[in-house]
Every structure is written in C-alpha cells, then in structure tokens.
Amino acid sequence: MSAQREMKEKNPWPTPVTIIIIVIGVIAIVALVTVAVLQNKPVPQKYKYGIVLDAGSSHTALYIYQWPAEKDNNTGRVEQTHSCKVKGKGISSYASEPWKAGESLKECMGEAEETVPKERAHETPLYLGATAGMRLLDIVNSSASKNVFQAVENALRNSPFSYQGARILSGQEEGAFGWVTVNYLDDRLKQGLKTTGALDLGGASTQISFISNDFDGSESPINSVNFRLYGNDYNLYTHSFLCYGKDQALKMVVANHTQSGATTVLDPCFHSGYNETKNYSVLYDSPCVSGRKPQEVPEKFDHIGKGNFQECQEVVKSVFNFTSCKYSRCSFNGVFQPLLQGPFGAFSAYYFVMNFLNLTDTSMPLETVKEKLSQYCATSWDKIKIQHPTVNVKYLAEYCFSGTYILTLLTEGYDFTAVTYSNIKFIKKIKGSDAGWTLGYMLNLTNMIPAEAPDSPPLPHAGYVSIVTIMTILLIGLLLLLALRIFWPRCSKKTQIV
Numbered sequence: 001m002s003a004q005r006e007m008k009e010k011n012p013w014p015t016p017v018t019i020i021i022i023v024i025g026v027i028a029i030v031a032l033v034t035v036a037v038l039q040n041k042p043v044p045q046k047y048k049y050g051i052v053l054d055a056g057s058s059h060t061a062l063y064i065y066q067w068p069a070e071k072d073n074n075t076g077r078v079e080q081t082h083s084c085k086v087k088g089k090g091i092s093s094y095a096s097e098p099w100k101a102g103e104s105l106k107e108c109m110g111e112a113e114e115t116v117p118k119e120r121a122h123e124t125p126l127y128l129g130a131t132a133g134m135r136l137l138d139i140v141n142s143s144a145s146k147n148v149f150q151a152v153e154n155a156l157r158n159s160p161f162s163y164q165g166a167r168i169l170s171g172q173e174e175g176a177f178g179w180v181t182v183n184y185l186d187d188r189l190k191q192g193l194k195t196t197g198a199l200d201l202g203g204a205s206t207q208i209s210f211i212s213n214d215f216d217g218s219e220s221p222i223n224s225v226n227f228r229l230y231g232n233d234y235n236l237y238t239h240s241f242l243c244y245g246k247d248q249a250l251k252m253v254v255a256n257h258t259q260s261g262a263t264t265v266l267d268p269c270f271h272s273g274y275n276e277t278k279n280y281s282v283l284y285d286s287p288c289v290s291g292r293k294p295q296e297v298p299e300k301f302d303h304i305g306k307g308n309f310q311e312c313q314e315v316v317k318s319v320f321n322f323t324s325c326k327y328s329r330c331s332f333n334g335v336f337q338p339l340l341q342g343p344f345g346a347f348s349a350y351y352f353v354m355n356f357l358n359l360t361d362t363s364m365p366l367e368t369v370k371e372k373l374s375q376y377c378a379t380s381w382d383k384i385k386i387q388h389p390t391v392n393v394k395y396l397a398e399y400c401f402s403g404t405y406i407l408t409l410l411t412e413g414y415d416f417t418a419v420t421y422s423n424i425k426f427i428k429k430i431k432g433s434d435a436g437w438t439l440g441y442m443l444n445l446t447n448m449i450p451a452e453a454p455d456s457p458p459l460p461h462a463g464y465v466s467i468v469t470i471m472t473i474l475l476i477g478l479l480l481l482l483a484l485r486i487f488w489p490r491c492s493k494k495t496q497i498v
C-alpha cells in the first residue's frame with residue numbers, strides 16, 4: 001500500500017482531475033478572449049469631418065463636426081469639435097457690396113483649415129445654409145440675393161474642402177433639422193425614446209417643432225415632416241414664422257408705435273432714461289414692416305424709453321393676430337398648431353436672453369418670472385449700463401423687450417401655460433455641441449442617420465459583462481486549484497485521504 005502511494009507521489013503525469021482542470025481552464029481562456037474580441041472591436045484612432053456654415057440673419061457661424069472614421073456607417077457619434085463666429089453682420093447685410101460677404105468668411109475658413117487635418121480636407125464636405133435674412137433679401141431683391149450667393153460660392157470653392165453648395169433653407173427645413181439635432185444629441189432617436197420639441201429664436205424668424213399625438217399631418221400638410229430614423233417613424237409638426245425673430249419683431253413693435261410719423265416715440269419696452277435718435281428709413285427697411293411705413297414721415301425720431309413691462313407686453317401682443325383660424329386650433333396669424341406635448345429645448349436667442357436675465361430656471365413660477373422681468377424693465381438705463389459695463393450696448397438696451405417678447409411668444413403665441421412653461425429648458429449646448437439646425441442638416445445630407453436601426457453588438461452589454469465576470473472568476477478558481485495540486489500535491493493528497 002505504501003509502495004503504491006510512493007509510486008503515485010512520484011508519478012510525473014498529471015492525474016485525470018488535473019487534466020480536466022487544465023482543459024476547462026483553456027476553454028475558459030479561449031471563450032474569454034473570443035467574447036472580448038467580438039465585443040470590443042479596435043477603438044478607431046482617426047476622425048472624419050464635416051463643416052456647416054450657418055448664414056443667419058444677424059451673423060454667420062461655422063461649425064466643424066467630427067466622427068470616428070471607421071464608424072461612419074451610421075454607428076459613430078457625430079460631435080462638434082470647433083466653432084467660429086464670423087465677424088460682422090449676416091451675409092444678407094452685404095446686398096449692396098456682395099464681395100464683402102465672401103471676404104467676411106475668410107478668417108473662419110482659415111480656422112477650419114487649421115482644425116481639419118490636411119489629409120482629410122479634400123474629403124470633408126462643406127455646406128452653407130442661409131436662413132431668414134436671405135429669405136427676406138430674396139423677397140425684396142432676388143438679384144442681390146443671387147449676387148451674395150455668388151460671392152460666397154467663390155470664396156468657398158477656393159477652400160481645400162469638398163464644397164457641396166450654398167442655399168437658402170426653407171423654414172420647414174430649419175425647424176425640422178433643429179429638432180433632429182436636439183434629439184440626436186440627446187440619444188433619443190437611436191434609442192427610440194420620447195422626443196423633445198425644439199424652439200429656435202433667431203433674429204429674423206422663429207421655429208417651433210414637436211411631435212404630438214394630436215397631429216397626423218392631415219389637417220395642415222405644410223406643417224408636417226415625416227422621418228424614418230433608426231427604425232422609428234416620426235410625424236413632426238413644424239412651423240417657421242418669418243419676421244418673428246427678435247430683431248424683426250422689434251421692428252414690428254416699434255413700427256406700431258410710429259404709425260403717426262411722430263418725431264418722439266415713448267417706448268415701454270426700453271428703460272427709462274434711454275434716448276436714441278433713429279432713422280425712419282432704417283426702421284422700415286425690411287419687408288416685415290415696409291408695407292406699413294407712414295406716408296409722410298420725418299427723417300428721424302427720438303426713441304425714448306419708459307420701462308414698463310405690462311405696457312410692453314400689450315404692445316408686443318399687438319404684433320400677433322389671433323382673430324382668424326380655419327383649423328381646429330391655431331397658434332397665431334391663422335397658423336395651425338396641434339396640442340403642445342412633451343419637453344421642449346429652447347435655444348439661440350431664447351437662451352441668450354433668458355440667460356442674461358437669470359431666468360433660465362423654468363421651475364420658477366411663471367408669475368415670478370414676470371415679476372423679475374418687470375423689475376428689470378423698470379430699472380433706469382443709467383443703472384443698467386453701470387451694472388453691465390462689458391455687455392454689448394445694443395443687446396443691453398433690448399433685453400427688456402427681448403424678455404417680454406419671449407414670454408409673450410411662448411404663452412400667448414404658442415399657448416404654454418403656467419403649468420407647461422416648466423416643460424421648457426433653455427439650452428445652449430448639448431454634450432458640447434451647439435443646439436441649432438446645422439448638425440441635423442449635415443447628418444441628413446451625409447446620410448448619417450439610417451432609416452433602419454443599425455446592427456447591435458453580438459451581446460447586450462449586461463450579458464457581455466456577466467459572461468466576462470463569470471469566466472474570470474471560474475478561471476481564477478481553476479488556476480488556484482491547479483497551483484494547489486502542482487505545488488502542494490502532498491497537501492491535496494492528505495485532504496483526499498482524510
């Protein structure tokens with residue numbers, strides 16, 4: 001018996017148990033490596049780029065987007081990597097000297113050349129989209145609008161990028177792409193989650209876009225945009241109000257005050273102590289008001305502030321027409337609008353203005369918001385200038401009007417109530433990318449959002465983590481057992497014998 005035991009102890013060949021442990025260990029290692037390789041494809045190192053120029057009514061901005069080069073088959077995340085604000089006004093302001101519109105873009109185009117790696121430039125699409133400023137110029141002087149586009153095209157064709165054209169977006173496109181941007185950045189589209197509405201307030205137009213159960217497009221087809229994105233169908237309600245951006249709305253409000261052709265205009269939307277001499281011709285230079293220019297007007301008028309929120313609200317209301325509606329329900333000016341639904345993201349001037357006024361917190365009761373704005377409007381112009389010495393004086397003079405306009409547009413125009421006001425979030429960026437139509441526009445033109453859902457990874461993430469964890473624990477256990485058998489055979493034998 002003892003000789004047998006001695007032989008066994010000296011036998012260099014592993015016992016069947018050891019062999020089984022080794023085999024299981026090898027299988028576990030192979031399985032672990034296979035799962036890890038399948039799940040974690042190599043992390044892409046390189047990026048692809050796309051550039052969009054937003055030629056707005058008040059200014060032009062350039063946005064550069066990037067996404068992982070190996071994932072442009074619809075699975076990689078597109079994010080904003082750089083933005084550049086073009087100096088000066090919007091391209092529509094260069095109607096009488098179009099070449100300057102092209103010149104104005106050069107500095108930002110230079111920044112784009114520095115940002116996009118040289119070897120990627122030729123394959124980087126470059127788009128320019130113009131909005132309400134060019135829509136208005138096109139209405140009053142279409143040849144001037146063509147000349148501006150010509151100048152802009154010349155400048156962009158000479159860039160190293162793959163120029164894809166410049167054009168005016170329709171109001172519908174502007175609204176719909178803003179909605180796509182917000183929901184793409186929030187990962188709502190890919191995951192098929194409930195979507196967020198989009199509210200964009202520009203200088204010359206404003207857009208509202210949202211999904212409502214109350215809307216199937218049949219009542220007002222011009223307000224309907226259909227998408228199939230990542231396997232989900234969306235029937236989006238969208239409307240763009242030309243002339244209801246905050247600069248044109250201000251013109252309309254002041255035009256209402258100046259119908260008598262007076263030389264002095266008392267304005268409740270400007271602070272008391274504000275007094276500026278303005279030209280009638282400049283005030284009435286846009287098609288939003290030109291039809292209402294009084295026949296006999298002096299050259300100039302004194303624009304004098306009165307600082308009264310309630311009165312300001314009344315005159316602001318006067319630019320909205322609530323009298324006629326041929327649909328089941330309307331927002332204003334006879335435009336169909338279904339029942340408001342879900343959360344909303346409000347960006348561009350909505351954010352600039354409410355952020356300046358410290359009123360971005362929408363959990364604050366609407367009445368409190370109004371009280372705060374009322375106090376702000378009642379503050380004298382001298383005091384306001386002292387309190388904000390670094391703020392652009394043109395913006396500063398207009399925040400009382402702008403805040404009042406925003407609240408009136410949201411509550412009277414779109415019908416947000418004291419309850420639904422808290423569904424609005426004033427936003428500038430989402431995960432580092434600016435909210436606005438540009439990203440949605442590029443995603444659409446580059447077919448970056450597929451109609452159908454992309455293939456999911458071989459395993460759901462939770463399954464993958466569980467398998468890897470179980471395998472690892474098993475492997476460590478087996479290796480420990482093996483080590484015990486090899487290095488302390490006597491010890492393990494003893495346990496067996498006992």
Ligand SMILES: O=P(O)(O)OP(=O)(O)OP(=O)(O)OC[C@H]1O[C@@H](n2cnc3c(O)ncnc32)[C@H](O)[C@@H]1O
Pocket residue numbers: 055056057058059090131132133201202203204205206245246247348349352353356395
């Ligand atoms: O969409 P459109 O109507 O073409 O206009 P835009 O694209 O040029 O309009 P923006 O959103 O850039 O700006 C909207 C308005 O907000 C103004 N604005 C920009 N920055 C601002 C700030 O910091 N404070 C107040 N107003 C600001 C700007 O002059 C416009 O009147």
Ligand SMILES: [Ca+2]
Pocket residue numbers: 056057131201202203348
């Ligand atoms: Ca805009």
